Ligand SMILES: [Zn+2]
Ligand SMILES: [Zn+2]
Ligand SMILES: [Zn+2]
């Protein structure tokens with residue numbers, strides 16, 4: 001227990017740290033007011049100049065600008081007309097001493113570090129949802145009064161840290177890097193500090209540590225010791241776990257796989273072998289190729305004629321499916337009448353030399369009358 005003299009001296013220092021400061025908000029509004037006024041004068045000069053020079057096309061723009069400047073002036077004036085908040089009555093030395101005594105009584109021990117400007121208490125060991133987080137030291141750094149928001153005046157130190165798996169800086173679902181994410185308690189903590197109610201401020205901070213709010217947690221308690229793999233149930237650190245984009249489940253390294261086409265991580269259940277290459281492939285990269293089979297991009301192709309998807313290896317060399325190939329062959333034989341006896345054998349034999357030209361001589365045959373046999377078609381020298 002600290003002596004009264006010690007506490008009175010401390011009360012003086014706390015009172016000094018808590019002095020009402022200048023009002024940054026009002027300074028800002030005065031700055032805006034000056035800026036808007038100067039800009040308004042400049043706009044009016046430009047308007048007069050435009051008038052004098054007969055630049056009538058820019059008059060509407062300038063008038064609109066002036067209207068907006070006047071509105072901004074209005075807003076600044078309105079903000080400044082609100083009377084400044086009268087700072088809460090500064091606690092006297094006896095109030096501070098009472099607060100410090102109450103703090104000592106509440107937490108059992110109050111440490112005072114004058115050099116670091118720190119008031120420090122230690123909580124009981126804290127466990128949330130059966131996760132042991134150990135005791136925490138709550139350090140109020142009074143030199144930060146007024147410089148930072150209420151909860152940020154506190155450093156929260158885990159004395160027997162049990163940090164989240166893979167996240168050493170998170171020692172509590174609501175503490176990262178020693179800073180408390182106070183959530184709904186932020187405003188009450190700020191008010192308590194502003195009023196000099198130290199006991200309330202510390203108690204509020206402790207209650208944040210003793211309450212778990214999954215919505216504002218840096219790391220949820222369910223995942224404190226890692227993320228369970230949806231396949232085998234093993235836990236892995238969040239940063240080392242894998243995620244199946246097909247069924248949105250977390251996976252350990254051993255159970256994660258990937259689509260050979262797009263390389264996205266998938267679980268085994270979200271991959272199917274391609275009917276062509278048998279590689280595990282995701283549903284996005286697979287497409288039906290008929291016969292209840294699916295194939296990856298590499299292994300499937302459109303038939304050149306009917307545009308339906310088939311396994312690439314099931315298409316003919318010319319890119320036709322079986323049906324289209326058969327149809328083509330049938331057409332071909334329809335077009336294949338008996339060779340006409342009067343067709344010129346010499347020309348015919350020349351044309352037959354061309355590749356894939358089985359049909360050409362026939363389709364050309366009617367054109368090969370005497371007068372159409374142009375010199376472009378070479379004839380073998382007789
Ligand atoms: Zn697994
Ligand atoms: Zn999956
Ligand atoms: Zn894929």
Ligand SMILES: [Zn+2]
Nearest residue numbers: 274277296299
């Ligand atoms: Zn394939």
Ligand SMILES: [Zn+2]
Nearest residue numbers: 303306321324
């Ligand atoms: Zn086809």
